[in-house]
Amino acid sequence: MLQWLLTWSAVAILAVGAGGCAARQAGSYVERGVDFAQYGTYGWAPPDPLPPVDPRLAENPYFQDYVEGAIQRGLAGKGLGLEPSADPELLIHYHASVTRRIAVDPFDRALGGACYDENCRVRVQEFEAGMLVLDVLDARTGRLVWRGWARHGVADILNNPDRMAARVNEAVAGMLETMPSGAQLTAGASAAERGGPR
Amino acid sequence: MTRRRPAWIAATAVAAAIALAGCAATIQSYVDRTADFATYRSYAWGPPDSFTTGDPRLDNNEFFRNRLRNAADTRFAARGFEKADSEAADLLIHYHVNITQRIDVNELDQKYGYCEDCRPSVYDAGTLTFDLIDARSGRLVWRGWAERGIQGVLERQDWMERQIDEAVMRILARLPRRL
Numbered sequence: 001m002l003q004w005l006l007t008w009s010a011v012a013i014l015a016v017g018a019g020g021c022a023a024r025q026a027g028s029y030v031e032r033g034v035d036f037a038q039y040g041t042y043g044w045a046p047p048d049p050l051p052p053v054d055p056r057l058a059e060n061p062y063f064q065d066y067v068e069g070a071i072q073r074g075l076a077g078k079g080l081g082l083e084p085s086a087d088p089e090l091l092i093h094y095h096a097s098v099t100r101r102i103a104v105d106p107f108d109r110a111l112g113g114a115c116y117d118e119n120c121r122v123r124v125q126e127f128e129a130g131m132l133v134l135d136v137l138d139a140r141t142g143r144l145v146w147r148g149w150a151r152h153g154v155a156d157i158l159n160n161p162d163r164m165a166a167r168v169n170e171a172v173a174g175m176l177e178t179m180p181s182g183a184q185l186t187a188g189a190s191a192a193e194r195g196g197p198r
Numbered sequence: 199m200t201r202r203r204p205a206w207i208a209a210t211a212v213a214a215a216i217a218l219a220g221c222a223a224t225i226q227s228y229v230d231r232t233a234d235f236a237t238y239r240s241y242a243w244g245p246p247d248s249f250t251t252g253d254p255r256l257d258n259n260e261f262f263r264n265r266l267r268n269a270a271d272t273r274f275a276a277r278g279f280e281k282a283d284s285e286a287a288d289l290l291i292h293y294h295v296n297i298t299q300r301i302d303v304n305e306l307d308q309k310y311g312y313c314e315d316c317r318p319s320v321y322d323a324g325t326l327t328f329d330l331i332d333a334r335s336g337r338l339v340w341r342g343w344a345e346r347g348i349q350g351v352l353e354r355q356d357w358m359e360r361q362i363d364e365a366v367m368r369i370l371a372r373l374p375r376r377l
Contacts, residue, residue: 029261029358051257052250
């Protein structure tokens with residue numbers, strides 16, 4: 001009985017631990033209590049100085065186009081329209097950064113072989129991880145009301161515009177999934193229906 | 199089968215301990231032995247950092263900053279400190295958060311044969327540091343910090359907020375008592 005209890009509590013702890021480690025590739029933060037239905041328009045603003053933008057992305061005209069296009073389409077889907085004139089209700093900017101990271105995986109296991117002795121080889125790989133962060137600020141107060149993020153390896157997209165377009169679209173769609181809807185979609189809807197801030 | 203079970207239980211328990219160890223926080227602090235904390239009555243927040251945290255999601259993240267400051271304000275109030283303007287405060291509070299990637303090679307477990315699947319792994323570790331600076335002399339009088347694996351913490355806002363509250367509470371619990 002004690003064994004059974006020990007085993008299952010250990011399994012439960014493991015499951016909780018592992019659950020915390022399942023990596024998500026996109027997500028968002030929101031200012032609690034802000035009603036997005038008050039917003040209908042946005043404009044582009046210059047980005048924060050932090051973090052530094054990777055020059056391979058910053059100077060890549062395809063990347064800029066893809067990101068800005070994906071964001072504009074995504075926000076239109078959320079009921080927010082681009083307002084190029086002086087008076088938008090929201091200001092948005094994004095930054096794309098690249099960091100070097102390490103991944104480890106056991107070499108023999110990856111090839112389908114089992115290894116039990118201490119000579120099991122481990123493959124350590126360095127890779128470049130891209131992170132796209134989109135900030136949405138209330139233009140009146142200057143405060144951040146929403147931040148979306150998405151990450152993806154950049155090795156396979158830097159020299160392939162088609163793949164870059166696809167990954168950027170996924171990234172932006174992924175982060176906007178959890179964004180509350182703005183005014184043009186929410187006229188006449190209740191707070192619960194428009195999925196406002198929890 | 200019956201005889202092998204204890205080994206399996208031990209292996210599972212060890213694996214569970216490792217899984218948890220990744221999330222267990224280390225809390226530490228330094229104190230200036232010559233500082234008299236009874237003379238400090240008020241505090242103010244110093245300017246935020248102007249360098250990166252190591253994770254772009256946390257750079258200039260107002261949600262993180264506000265949650266952390268609110269949690270800390272509560273703890274300082276509980277210790278009898280009053281919030282003041284930065285010109286009038288006895289203490290200036292500064293915090294810094296830093297994220298780095300670490301490698302865990304599971305060497306010990308391999309050596310003692312606890313696990314058949316002792317794979318090296320990588321994880322993100324976060325350090326949250328509070329500095330208390332004597333506003334008159336400009337000297338650091340106390341530093342407290344928490345360090346832990348933060349896998350997944352930045353991915354969900356509600357979880358991040360709970361971890362901020364807990365880390366702040368545990369770090370500031372180490373503040374010297376004022377008589």
